[in-house]
C-alpha cells in the first residue's frame with residue numbers, strides 16, 4: 001500500500017486526506033489511474049468482503065454463475081438479519097434456526113464450498129463481528145450492507161455495496177467506485193456527561209441531511225477524536241450511511257490500539273503504529289466541505305420521526321413533541337443494533353438502569369436489549385450489566401438485527417395505531433421496525449433510550465428533570481458512566497464460527513427448484529438495441545422513496561434468495577403522486593386500479609416495458625440490490641428521478657436498468673403519472689444527456705433532458721443486460 005501511495009503522491013504532488021491515502025493505496029493501477037475527486041471512476045482492490053445473510057443469498061447466487069472454485073478475496077458471511085424478535089434471545093434463535101434451516105444450509109454449504117468464513121446465527125451483527133475480528137487501520141473493505149462503514153471505527157475505509165459489486169471482488173475483478181469528495185469534520189473539546197458518541201452523528205445528520213453526504217467520504221479529525229472510544233467512532237461512522245456518505249472514517253489513534261489489543265490483535269496495533277505517519281490526514285489536506293464541532297458544547301440529540309436527519313437537541317425536544325403532536329407516551333425503548341451495541345454502550349446503559357434500581361424504580365415502557373455479538377453478550381453477562389438491564393425490565397433479544405430490520409413480532413399496538421418508540425438504532429423510516437406507518441420511531445443514544453424508558457414518556461429530559469423514587473421522593477438521574485473496554489478482557493462466549501474446510505471440491509450446493517426461498521438466477525435479456533416508445537409510468541412516487549419503500553424488509557426477508565417471490569413487494573411502500581396512497585396504481589393497459597407488483601406483472605405479460613418516476617435521493621438507505629433486481633425482473637427499463645442514493649444507482653446499473661435524472665428538477669413536477677413516454681435509449685453515451693419524450697394524455701408532446709453517470713464499461717452492462725452478463729461475455733472471450 002505504501003508503494004502505491006508513493007507512486008500516487010509523485011503524480012498528484014499535493015497533501016492528501018486520510019480517505020484518499022487508503023483509497024489510492026488500493027488502486028489496481030496506481031501509475032495509470034485517472035484521479036479526480038468527484039469525477040474519476042477508481043478501480044480498486046479491497047482487502048476483504050463481508051456479507052450478511054439477507055444479502056449474501058443473492059450475492060452467492062450471482063457468484064455461482066461466475067463458475068469459480070472459490071472466492072479470490074477473503075470473505076465472510078454473517079447470520080444476523082433473519083432472526084425474529086418474539087419472546088427472547090434463546091427461544092427466538094432456536095425458532096429462527098428451525099424456520100430458516102433451508103437458507104442457513106444454503107449459506108453454510110456455499111461458504112464451505114467457495115472458501116468463505118461462515119458466522120452462524122447467534123454469532124452477532126455483521127458490523128460488530130467485523131470490528132472484533134477483521135477491520136484494521138488503513139484497510140479497504142466492501143460489505144453487502146449499507147452500515148459497513150462501521151469499521152471506520154478502526155480507521156478502515158469500509159464501503160457498503162450491492163451483491164453484484166461483491167461478486168466483482170470475489171471473482172478477482174477490480175472494484176469500481178466514483179472517486180469520492182471528502183467532507184472534513186474537525187472535532188475539538190471532549191464528550192462528557194449525557195453526551196455520547198452517537199450525538200455527534202445525530203448532529204452531523206441534522207447539518208448535512210440524508211443526501212448531504214452523497215458521493216462523499218466523511219473524515220473526522222482533530223483533538224476531539226481522542227475523547228471517543230474505538231467502538232464510539234464505529235457508531236459515528238456506521239450512521240454516516242444515513243447522510244448517504246460513501247463511508248466515514250477516523251485516523252488511527254491510541255483508542256484504536258487499545259481496542260485491537262483488547263480483541264487479541266495487538267500485533268496489528270503494533271504494525272499500525274509503525275505506519276502511523278500515513279494513517280491520518282496530511283498537514284494542509286484539502287476538504288470539499290469542512291464542519292467544526294466542539295464536543296464540549298454538544299447536547300444529546302433525538303432524531304426523527306420518519307427520517308434520521310430530523311435532529312432535535314434534548315433541550316428542545318419536549319416543545320417539538322407538543323408542537324408536532326407526536327404521541328407523548330413512549331411505548332417501547334430498544335437498545336442495540338449494529339450502531340450501538342458495544343460493551344461501552346451496554347455499560348453506560350446499565351449504569352443508568354442501576355441508578356434507577358437503587359431508587360427502587362424501573363422501566364415504565366417496554367424495553368428490549370440486543371447485544372451486538374456473542375462476545376459482547378458473554379462479557380456483559382460475566383460483568384453483570386446484562387443482569388442489571390434485565391432487572392430494570394429489559395427483554396434480552398438474540399445477538400442479531402431484530403426489530404431494527406422489522407424482524408419484530410410486535411403485539412403491543414395495532415397496525416395503524418399512532419405510537420412512539422425510541423431506539424439506539426440508525427434508521428427510522430416509515431414502517432421499518434413494525435410495518436406500522438403510524439409508528440413514530442426516533443433514534444438516539446442508548447443512554448437516552450434508558451432514561452426515557454424509565455420515565456415512560458417523550459416529555460422527559462434527564463439533564464434537567466427529576467423523577468419520583470419508590471417512596472415518592474424526587475431524584476435526578478446521574479449522568480451515565482461506562483468503561484470503553486472490559487477491564488478483564490472480552491469473554492468470547494460460544495464458538496459460532498465455521499471455517500471453510502480444506503477439501504471443498506466435493507461439497508455440493510443445492511437449490512431445490514420447488515424452493516419458496518431460493519431460486520437460481522436466470523440471466524437478464526440483453527438490450528434490444530431500440531428506443532422504448534409509448535410506454536407507461538408504472539408509478540410516479542412522491543417524497544421519500546427509500547429502499548424500505550421499494551423492497552420492504554421484515555416479513556419479506558424470507559424471500560431474499562428468490563427473485564420472483566420477493567418481487568411481490570416491489571414499491572408497495574412508495575406513495576403514488578397520483579392519489580397520495582401506497583400500492584395503488586392505474587394499469588394503463590386495462591384501466592384498472594391495482595397493486596404495483598401485479599400491475600407490473602401484467603405489463604410484463606403483455607410485453608409492455610415501463611418506467612418509474614421518483615423524487616430526490618431515490619433509493620435512500622440500504623444496499624439491498626433487490627430494490628434494483630425487482631423492477632428489472634418485472635420488466636422496467638428506467639428509473640427517472642431528481643437524484644439517487646449512491647448504492648441504489650450503482651445497483652440499478654449493475655442489473656441492466658437505466659438510472660436517469662432530470663437535468664431540470666422542475667420537470668419532475670411537469671410530468672404526470674398518466675403520461676406515456678419515449679426513452680431514447682439509443683442516445684446512451686458517456687457524458688451525453690438522453691431525451692425523454694413525454695406524451696401527456698391531453699396536451700402537446702414535450703421533451704425532458706435526462707442525465708446519467710454511465711461510463712464506457714457501464715454502458716456495456718446495459719447493452720449486455722447486466723454486469724454479470726458482461727462478466728460472462730469477457731470470460732468467454
Ligand SMILES: O=C(O)C[C@@H]([C@@H](O)C(=O)O)[N+](=O)[O-]
Nearest residue numbers: 054055145146147622623624
Ligand atoms: O436490507 C438489507 O439486507 C441490508 C440493509 C439492512 O441492514 C438495513 O439496515 O436496512 N442495509 O442497511 O444495507
Ligand code: SF4
Nearest residue numbers: 147337338401404405
Ligand atoms: S442497521 Fe439494523 S438491520 Fe442493518 S445491519 Fe445494522 S442492525 Fe442489522
